[in-house]
Amino acid sequence: MAPCTCSSSLLLMAAAAISQLLLLIPTRCSAKVPAVIVFGDSSVDAGNNNVISTVLKSNFEPYGRDFFDARPTGRFSNGRIPPDFISEAFGLRPFVPAYLDPMYNISDFAIGVCFASAGTGYDNETSNVLNVIPMWKELEYYTEYQQKLRSYLGGKKAYKIISEALYIVSLGTNDFLENYYSSFPIPGTNGGGRRAQFPVVGQFEDFLMLLAEGFIRELHRLGARKISFTGIPPMGCLPLERTTNFMGQHECMEEYNAVAKDFNGKLGAMVDRMNRELPRLRMVFSNPYDKFYEIINKPSAFGFDVVSVACCATGLYEMSYLCNRQSPFTCTDASKYVFWDSFHPTEKTSQILAEYLIKSLLLPTFS
Numbered sequence: 001m002a003p004c005t006c007s008s009s010l011l012l013m014a015a016a017a018i019s020q021l022l023l024l025i026p027t028r029c030s031a032k033v034p035a036v037i038v039f040g041d042s043s044v045d046a047g048n049n050n051v052i053s054t055v056l057k058s059n060f061e062p063y064g065r066d067f068f069d070a071r072p073t074g075r076f077s078n079g080r081i082p083p084d085f086i087s088e089a090f091g092l093r094p095f096v097p098a099y100l101d102p103m104y105n106i107s108d109f110a111i112g113v114c115f116a117s118a119g120t121g122y123d124n125e126t127s128n129v130l131n132v133i134p135m136w137k138e139l140e141y142y143t144e145y146q147q148k149l150r151s152y153l154g155g156k157k158a159y160k161i162i163s164e165a166l167y168i169v170s171l172g173t174n175d176f177l178e179n180y181y182s183s184f185p186i187p188g189t190n191g192g193g194r195r196a197q198f199p200v201v202g203q204f205e206d207f208l209m210l211l212a213e214g215f216i217r218e219l220h221r222l223g224a225r226k227i228s229f230t231g232i233p234p235m236g237c238l239p240l241e242r243t244t245n246f247m248g249q250h251e252c253m254e255e256y257n258a259v260a261k262d263f264n265g266k267l268g269a270m271v272d273r274m275n276r277e278l279p280r281l282r283m284v285f286s287n288p289y290d291k292f293y294e295i296i297n298k299p300s301a302f303g304f305d306v307v308s309v310a311c312c313a314t315g316l317y318e319m320s321y322l323c324n325r326q327s328p329f330t331c332t333d334a335s336k337y338v339f340w341d342s343f344h345p346t347e348k349t350s351q352i353l354a355e356y357l358i359k360s361l362l363l364p365t366f367s
C-alpha cells in the first residue's frame with residue numbers, strides 16, 4: 001500500500017495542548033484502509049435503532065444539533081462519534097453510515113458501514129432488556145452485507161475490502177449497567193437475572209469474556225483481519241450513575257470503575273491471545289479508560305467546565321426520549337460539557353478520545 005504522505009500524524013502528535021485547533025484541519029490522505037466496519041453499542045451506533053422497535057432512540061432534536069446539517073441521525077451525541085473521526089483520519093468519509101439507514105445503499109457502505117445498536121451487549125440478555133439488536137444479529141447483517149458487496153463489486157474487490165478493512169468493535173458497558181447491576185428488571189426480560197446466576201461480578205466478567213472471544217473468532221472466520229477492539233470507559237462516572245449514587249454524595253461509583261478496569265485487563269489479555277492464535281489477525285486493544293478518566297478528573301485541562309452532569313435536559317438522568325426539545329434546561333454550548341446525555345459523551349469528548357487512540361495506536365498500526 002502506498003505510504004501516506006500527508007502530515008496528519010505529525011500534526012496529531014503535537015496535538016495535546018492545541019488539539020481543538022488542529023482537528024479543524026481536514027486530513028487529506030490516500031486511504032490506508034479501504035473501509036471502516038463497525039460493531040457494538042451506542043458508543044458507536046450511527047442510527048440502526050431508528051428503524052427497530054425499541055424505546056432507545058436518538059433520531060430527534062437536540063441530538064445531532066452539532067452534526068453535519070444539524071441532523072439528528074440516531075447517534076447518541078450532539079455531533080459525531082468515534083468511528084466518524086477514525087474514518088476521517090484514515091482518509092475516508094468523515095462519518096460512517098448505519099447499515100439500516102434507508103438513506104444509504106451498498107455503494108455507500110463499500111467504504112464504511114455500521115452495524116452497531118445502542119443498548120446491546122455481549123450477552124443476549126442485555127440486548128433483550130431494551131429489545132435492541134443482539135451481537136449474533138449484527139454478524140448476520142454483516143454476512144448479508146458481504147453478499148451485497150460481492151454482487152455489487154465482484155468477488156475479488158469485495159474480498160479486498162473485507163480482508164483489509166479496519167473493524168471497530170465497541171461494547172460491554174450495557175452488560176454491566178443495563179443487565180448485571182440493573183435493579184429494576186424489566187418484565188418479560190431477565191434484566192438483573194445474571195446477578196443471581198453469577199453472584200461475584202468476576203464470574204460474570206469471565207462469562208462475557210467467553211462471548212467476546214466467540215465474537216472475535218466468528219468475525220475472523222468471516223474474513224476480518226484488522227481489528228480495533230475497544231475497552232469500556234470509567235462507567236461509574238457516567239452522570240446517570242452519579243445521580244443514583246445516593247450513598248456516595250453523587251461522586252463516581254468507584255465499584256463500577258473498578259469492574260471496568262478489571263474487565264479491560266481481561267479483554268487486553270484476550271486480544272494478545274487471539275493475535276497469537278488466529279492466522280493473520282492483527283488486533284489492537286483500544287482502551288479509552290485512562291484518557292477518559294483523565295478528562296473526568298481534570299476537565300478544565302481539556303477545556304471543559306462541567307463533568308458531573310450532562311448537557312441535555314437537567315443532565316441528571318435523561319437520555320433517549322427524555323432528552324428532547326421540550327426541556328428548557330439543555331445547555332447552549334455542549335463543548336463545555338464532558339457528557340451530552342446522562343449516559344453518553346459529547347462530540348468533543350468523543351473527538352479527544354478518538355484522536356488519542358488514532359495517533360497512539362490506530363494510524364501507527366494500520367497505515
Ligand SMILES: *[C@@H]1O[C@H](CO)[C@@H](O)[C@H](O)[C@H]1NC(C)=O
Nearest residue numbers: 103104105106107108151152
Ligand atoms: C445507491 O443510491 C444512489 C443514489 O441514491 C443511486 O444512484 C445508486 O444507483 C444506488 N446504488 C445501488 C447499487 O443501489
Ligand SMILES: *[C@@H]1O[C@H](CO)[C@@H](O)[C@H](O)[C@H]1NC(C)=O
Nearest residue numbers: 122123124125134136137211
Ligand atoms: C444468543 O442467541 C442466539 C440466537 O438465538 C443463539 O444462537 C446464541 O447461541 C445465543 N448465545 C448465547 C451465549 O446464549
